[in-house]
Amino acid sequence: MARRPPSAPLAAKWQNLAEGRCAERGERLTPARLAVYAEMLAHDRPLSAYELIGLLEERQKRKIAPLTVYRHLDFLMRVGLVHRLQSTHTYMPCDHPDHTHESQFLLCSSCGQVDEVESTGLETLLAEIASERGFRPDNTVVEVTGVCGTCATSEQT
């Protein structure tokens, strides 16, 4: 019997979401995969792959190879539970979990928070730009770095 690795607490909401997503696609949600997802949800900011490794090693009291975590991250992205932020080489759980979609991100360089936005207008416009040029889009990255409303307000010294 496989011993389930210690995992960060995971609200039923997320657990159910993860199970649903995997079931839809005939993918297997293993304890190791769930542990990575739970660890990401336990923090309120994007984490780098190596930060995740450190956190998981500490929680599970054992060595974890980078490849292991990268595979779990690839899986979680494949089923749409996790996004990769290209600008910062970090990963975060999807905030709009109700359906598959393209996302855009607002990254605050002051507090590190990331706002996941879903603008159909933007998606449409991007699709037009591509199709005008005969370009067939596959994957779209939209990441705006700047200062979020909260930080901008508290900046007024």
Added chain:
Amino acid sequence: MARRPPSAPLAAKWQNLAEGRCAERGERLTPARLAVYAEMLAHDRPLSAYELIGLLEERQKRKIAPLTVYRHLDFLMRVGLVHRLQSTHTYMPCDHPDHTHESQFLLCSSCGQVDEVESTGLETLLAEIASERGFRPDNTVVEVTGVCGTCATSEQT
């Protein structure tokens, strides 16, 4: 007297552009910086920093440290002559050199060509999305990966 390092051939057009950009900002366009820029212009696709190092080492017959090239790239980006592509960790000269602007990129995963697009509509929309949320944008990354028109056409087997 400093010996000018061997540099890729550089059309007067680009040389003038580079000189103009630097003059505008009171920045110094040194031979080493120009050599990196010329090397990028000598290839018709984005190059990684380490590809660039290899090319420059071959041309100049000497060892070049990564940091050197990264500094030159930072400089060239600062003055607006070069863009970084986050999706592929590569760098390319700016195609729309007439003025400073935000750019969007269409990256063909088949042939490697990158189309630099400048859509004011998209910029406006992104600005709206940000301002609705009180977000003050600083830097925007828009990169669409897919298959370009040329490759899509020749794909029809």
Added chain:
DNA sequence: GCCGAGAAGGTTATAACGTAACGTTTTAGC
């Protein structure tokens, strides 16, 4: 000319991010 301040460049080392190759374990279906 020469001298000082600051920018630019060089050197060495290392941190951070990501993958290849290969073997073992687990799981689902029979």
Added chain:
DNA sequence: GCTAAAACGTTACGTTATAACCTTCTCGGC
């Protein structure tokens, strides 16, 4: 139980980027 395929683990390595520190060059004032 048996088998095939997926998942997992281990070792090693490749790629991308930066830290710390020192030397060289350039520009302006004298």
